[in-house]
Amino acid sequence: MEEIDEIKELIDKINKRDSKDYQKMKIEELSTNMREFMKFQQDTIQKIEYFEIKGLQQDLIKYAKMICKNTAEREILKIQDIYLKKIETEYLK
Template sequence: MKVSDEIQELIDEVSFRKSDSKDYERMKIEEISREFKEIMKFQQESFRKIEEFEKTNQNKTEIAEYIKLLCNNTFQREIMQIQEVYLKKIDAKYPRS
């Protein structure tokens, strides 16, 4: 099964994100917010591409499922990292009374 260039590019982009973990601890709250917004936008675009792939390649459901799994795992891991650091920084900047 040959994977379309667009889907191969998506797999490469997601794999790169997976291997290019950022040091959120060193970022300011504003930078973390920007990163969070960027990952959500990338996630939406990725799932749109996957949906298009599924519509045009109905006989390649295994590839589509693999890409969904890869994307979900990568995005979930990255979002959890961002949330953890973001909440720590918010708590440190705005301590509860």
């Protein structure tokens, strides 16, 4: 039962991750945030794969994967969009 609680805790951690105000950040800060978020995503995927190997609650694991994927894609795209716009305005004009 502990492992099921761990999966639920992981899902909560993914859902509660705060989105930051990337518009106010400098290019260097955006780059750092991108790396941090990608590291968070990688760590989360490793935990999910660990639970998958143990054969626990497949439906819950699928849900965790979907949440992780959707959250990561949304956040990374947001950072990339702002990052590229800032690069364009600060360095290419």
